[in-house]
Amino acid sequence: xxxxxxxxxxESGRKAWVDLLESVPVERRxxxxxxxxxxxxxxxxxxxxWQAHLVTMLFNVRQGGTVKTVNSEEEVQENNRxxxxxxxxxxxxxxxxxxxxxxxxxxxxxxxVNDEELNRSNLHPALGKKPLWQWIEQDTWGHE
Numbered sequence: 001x002x003x004x005x006x007x008x009x010x011e012s013g014r015k016a017w018v019d020l021l022e023s024v025p026v027e028r029r030x031x032x033x034x035x036x037x038x039x040x041x042x043x044x045x046x047x048x049x050w051q052a053h054l055v056t057m058l059f060n061v062r063q064g065g066t067v068k069t070v071n072s073e074e075e076v077q078e079n080n081r082x083x084x085x086x087x088x089x090x091x092x093x094x095x096x097x098x099x100x101x102x103x104x105x106x107x108x109x110x111x112x113v114n115d116e117e118l119n120r121s122n123l124h125p126a127l128g129k130k131p132l133w134q135w136i137e138q139d140t141w142g143h144e
Contacts, residue, residue, distance in 0.1 A: 001133045002115050007107065013141025014103050017047070021099075029092055042084060044095045047143065049083030051102040054139040058109035060124075067126035069135070103140075110136060 024040050034040040053068075060067045070076055087095065117123055118133040127135060 001118060001131075003110070003113065003118060006110060006118060006133050006136060009137070009141040010103065010107060010110065038084070041090075041092050041095055042088065044092075044099055045087030045090055046080065046083055048095060048098045048102060049079070049087065050139045050143060051106060052098075053079075054136065055102060055105045055109060057135065058106070058112075061127070061132065062109070062112055064124075067124050069126050069128075071128075106136075106140060 029040045119131045121129040
């Protein structure tokens with residue numbers, strides 16, 4: 001996948017996500033049921049958690065640092081639980097501010113890589129054979 005496609009997908013996925021969030025009346029943001037028992041705020045905090053993880057991963061991939069990936073369903077669920085616990089009491093306004101800043105950080109980090117790096121299956125040992133663009137997809141347009 002080309003860098004221009006990745007950037008476009010991130011931006012269009014972000015727009016769709018914001019449109020969805022803004023379509024929910026303020027008084028319904030704290031009602032369970034947006035995703036199982038989670039409220040809309042819980043889902044927003046969840047997305048922020050994974051996008052913050054992606055920002056850190058992208059930075060560490062470029063710097064040759066330690067990269068933590070989540071590979072099994074058990075690890076995913078544990079991270080979801082941890083992220084929910086950390087963010088369940090966060091005010092909507094703060095979660096919203098986080099959700100506005102994280103995509104800018106992601107775009108900045110993604111613009112630092114080239115097409116070859118996005119598609120290389122051995123870019124960093126922690127990424128395994130999965131190319132970088134697929135890791136980006138799962139926490140941005142593919143997650144939303």
